[in-house]
Amino acid sequence: MMTITQKILAAHAGKKEVVPGELISAKLDLVLANDITAPIAIKEFRAAGAKKVFDPDRIVLIPDHFAPNKDIASAEQCSLLRQFSREHDLSLYFEVGRMGIEHALLPEQGIVVPGDLMIGADSHTCTYGGLGAFSTGVGSTDVAAAMITGEAWFKVPESMKFIINGKIGKWVGGKDIILYTIGDIGVDGALYRSMEFTGEVIKKLPMSGRLTICNMAIEAGGKNGIIEPDDITERYVSRRARRKYKFYKSDKKANYVDVREFDFTGVEPQIACPHLPENVKPVSALASVNIDQSVVGSCTNGRIEDIREAAKVIKGHKVHPYVRMIVIPATQAVYKQSIKEGLVDIFIDAGAAFSTPTCGPCLGGHMGILASGERSISTTNRNFVGRMGHPKSEVYLSNPAIAAASAVLGRIGRPEELR
Amino acid sequence: MKFKGNAWKFGPDVDTDAIVPARYLNTSDPKELAKHCMEDSTNPEFMKKMKPGDIIVAEKNFGCGSSREHAPIAIKAAGVSCVVAKSFARIFYRNSFNMGLPIFESPEAVEGINEGDEIAVDADAGIIRNLTTSKEFKATPVPPFMQELIAAGGLMAYTKKKAGLP
Numbered sequence: 121m122m123t124i125t126q127k128i129l130a131a132h133a134g135k136k137e138v139v140p141g142e143l144i145s146a147k148l149d150l151v152l153a154n155d156i157t158a159p160i161a162i163k164e165f166r167a168a169g170a171k172k173v174f175d176p177d178r179i180v181l182i183p184d185h186f187a188p189n190k191d192i193a194s195a196e197q198c199s200l201l202r203q204f205s206r207e208h209d210l211s212l213y214f215e216v217g218r219m220g221i222e223h224a225l226l227p228e229q230g231i232v233v234p235g236d237l238m239i240g241a242d243s244h245t246c247t248y249g250g251l252g253a254f255s256t257g258v259g260s261t262d263v264a265a266a267m268i269t270g271e272a273w274f275k276v277p278e279s280m281k282f283i284i285n286g287k288i289g290k291w292v293g294g295k296d297i298i299l300y301t302i303g304d305i306g307v308d309g310a311l312y313r314s315m316e317f318t319g320e321v322i323k324k325l326p327m328s329g330r331l332t333i334c335n336m337a338i339e340a341g342g343k344n345g346i347i348e349p350d351d352i353t354e355r356y357v358s359r360r361a362r363r364k365y366k367f368y369k370s371d372k373k374a375n376y377v378d379v380r381e382f383d384f385t386g387v388e389p390q391i392a393c394p395h396l397p398e399n400v401k402p403v404s405a406l407a408s409v410n411i412d413q414s415v416v417g418s419c420t421n422g423r424i425e426d427i428r429e430a431a432k433v434i435k436g437h438k439v440h441p442y443v444r445m446i447v448i449p450a451t452q453a454v455y456k457q458s459i460k461e462g463l464v465d466i467f468i469d470a471g472a473a474f475s476t477p478t479c480g481p482c483l484g485g486h487m488g489i490l491a492s493g494e495r496s497i498s499t500t501n502r503n504f505v506g507r508m509g510h511p512k513s514e515v516y517l518s519n520p521a522i523a524a525a526s527a528v529l530g531r532i533g534r535p536e537e538l539r
Numbered sequence: 540m541k542f543k544g545n546a547w548k549f550g551p552d553v554d555t556d557a558i559v560p561a562r563y564l565n566t567s568d569p570k571e572l573a574k575h576c577m578e579d580s581t582n583p584e585f586m587k588k589m590k591p592g593d594i595i596v597a598e599k600n601f602g603c604g605s606s607r608e609h610a611p612i613a614i615k616a617a618g619v620s621c622v623v624a625k626s627f628a629r630i631f632y633r634n635s636f637n638m639g640l641p642i643f644e645s646p647e648a649v650e651g652i653n654e655g656d657e658i659a660v661d662a663d664a665g666i667i668r669n670l671t672t673s674k675e676f677k678a679t680p681v682p683p684f685m686q687e688l689i690a691a692g693g694l695m696a697y698t699k700k701k702a703g704l705p
Contacts, residue, residue: 143684156564160608163567168695169704186565193565243606243630259608259634265698273684307552308600312629341603343629396552483561483605504556504604506579511560 123279123374124346125314128254131368132237140278140375148178149363150232151266152240154222154479155183155197157259161241162204164264173208174270180212180231180240181205182222185479190486220451220477223247223419227331228451230360234349234367239263239272244419244501246342249334250327251357252349252367257338277314277343280305281376284319286385291535293429294329295421295499295519297321298336299390300382303400311341313377316370321384322347327356328425335420336501339397391497391532392517395505403522406532413496414445414527415508416520417475418482421499422450424457426520430499431463433524433535434470440530445472446488448480472527484508490515497526540641540662542620543670544592548654551598553580555631558602558610569616572609576617591618594660596652598624602631611640621660623667623678625649636685637694643667648676 122130122137130138132146153161158181165173173179181201186194205213212231219225223244226232234252239245243257258272266272284297297317302309315337322330330347337345349357349367357365388402416422416430427449439445447467449455455477458464467474481488482500490496490509495516498508503515516532525535557580559572566572577585595601595614601624602610611634614622621641635642641662648667652658656671665678681689691697698704 143682156561156607156609160567160612164695168699170702185561191565197565197567241606241608243604245606257606257630259606259630259637261608261637261694262633265694268698268702268704275682275684307603308626308628311600311626338604338630341600341628483556483564485561485564489562502554502556502604504554504579506560506562507556509562511579511583 121371121373121375123314123316123370124252124348124368125254125279125344126276127368128235128237129274129276138276140276142276144274144276145271146237146274148238148266148270148272149236150178150180150238151263152180152222152238152242152245153260153263154185154242155187155194155201156185157241157263159197159200160260161263161267162200164261165267168268170268173267176209177211179210179267180226181210182214182219182225183216184219184221185483186485187478188216188476218452221419221422221479223335224422224450227251228453230357230362233361233363233365234353234357235365239266243338244335246337246344247331247335247419249337249344249346250330252347252353254344254346256344277312278377279314279316280310280378282315282317283379283381284317284321284384285381286321286383288321288384289387291389291519291521292384292387293519294325294332296387296390298333299392299400299517300387302336302340302397303390304380305340307339307396307398308341310337312343315340315342315345317345317347323350326425327352328423332420339501389519389522389534391522392503394503394514394516397503397517403532403534409516409532410495411443411497411526411531412494413488413490414443414523415481415488415496415498415500416523417448417450418479418500419450420501421520422448422454424454426499427454427458427463430520430524431466433521434528435466437470437528437538439471439527443527443530445527446475446481447472448475449477451477481508497523497532499523542592542594542660542662544594544620544658546594546596546652546654546656546658547582547585547589549595549597550581552600552603553597554604555602555607555610556604559613564607564609567609569612572613573616576613586617589617592620594658595619595622596649597622598649599626601627603628606630608634608638611635611638615640623648636688639693643678645676645678651676
């Protein structure tokens with residue numbers, strides 16, 4: 121009796137069955153790194169005397185964090201990725217103008233598919249669990265080794281199950297579900313464990329929301345987040361997949377170390393307050409918190425559904441005079457679709473900035489850094505001290521509708537409060 | 540391996556942005572990264588005050604957040620000999636072994652060490668001694684797989700051997 125996570129790990133390790141705690145060496149479908157983590161991996165790869173990558177079509181390098189290059193040092197890092205990609209003829213290197221934020225780009229382009237096993241030198245690699253893949257974040261050295269061998273070591277994790285039931289409110293979605301969950305179990309509540317999400321809310325949740333939930337599994341210390349693939353997955357994947365895919369499902373009698381059931385009926389949009397993603401409160405408890413900036417974007421909430429949601433809220437309104445609103449579509453396709461649907465017009469008319477894809481402000485890189493004492497509401501994934509700029513600045517994490525409403529109000533608030 | 544140094548204490552959930560803020564990640568040069576080690580933590584003066592060989596002693600979930608190997612690299616390049624914590628975040632734990640920063644899990648040791656205490660660590664025996672209070676603690680044993688990696692000389696040495704690289 122195995123969970124979906126165990127089944128994917130077993131299949132890639134060439135085993136019939138794996139049990140939690142077991143150490144396995146597994147074949148990787150993809151290996152991913154970005155402009156921050158790939159440089160170290162490339163140096164390690166070269167230092168090991170390696171001449172060839174295991175498969176030039178299974179290594180993904182994406183300059184997205186400090187790209188388009190924000191300064192000379194970043195330009196050097198991106199240049200190293202470019203050189204390495206040319207040297208090894210990597211087919212999955214994405215240049216500025218074609219790139220997007222890695223965890224939004226890979227599912228959108230059908231590069232990662234259900235049933236895959238992959239690692240990425242970026243902690244939010246766990247995003248692809250939304251498709252029913254096993255994916256987890258590792259460091260640069262693991263990526264260096266994997267680029268040589270196409271394999272990685274894993275300790276099979278124990279699994280936790282989260283059953284999300286009830287009827288969710290109008291402005292409640294994937295972000296609120298994952299913030300609520302992290303608030304419940306804490307930032308190390310799923311340490312070394314797999315987080316599997318199910319229940320009637322999840323079964324109806326669009327792919328964008330599922331990706332958002334799995335994206336933040338790491339914020340609870342989880343090894344991976346995962347959702348069983350179904351018809352919604354099939355519809356999303358069938359027209360995008362570049363490879364064959366396989367749906368794995370958990371056995372009914374699979375073992376979980378912890379099962380939690382949340383009834384989301386009547387649950388408000390959730391906000392994570394500084395300086396940990398576990399400091400979660402309902403939005404109505406924070407109506408007196410003024411903001412200086414509102415960011416909509418990132419690998420967590422930069423997909424077209426997120427941009428649409430923010431646009432729907434802000435349409436016909438103006439960004440508060442004391443607030444900077446920055447909207448960053450996660451990929452070029454999202455950008456283009458935003459233009460096509462007139463969403464860019466809505467943001468510009470409201471007085472918001474609309475940017476080319478980049479991780480940018482999420483990690484305090486560029487494109488919206490906070491000064492001392494400033495406060496941002498943001499659809500990103502982390503609110504640690506100094507995450508978006510000065511160590512004395514603050515970040516509140518929310519869904520896109522709340523970020524948009526707050527941009528208009530000049531304080532944390534809900535779409536219902538806009539007149 | 541044996542380490543000796545004074546303890547610098549940190550609270551729970553020290554994240555990788557506190558260990559080395561992302562704004563400095565436009566380089567992977569260990570010396571540059573070390574300059575900013577613990578800059579956004581509860582002890583921003585850490586680099587000015589610490590001496591080479593000193594030991595970081597932290598509560599639960601040390602190194603949570605990003606997968607950046609720059610975090611253990613910065614700590615090692617800063618001259619910190621090892622980190623003792625009640626628990627470590629998963630990726631930080633794996634990274635530390637891969638790049639060679641000695642880390643020890645020991646809730647008892649963290650409880651029994653105060654800021655500034657003189658600490659001696661016997662890595663092979665997994666023993667942490669507080670020389671100031673003359674107390675001794677045991678570290679949680681390293682999983683056999685990690686021991687295998689260490690014996691091989693780290694993940695890259697292990698991989699080279701496996702891949703048949705000279």
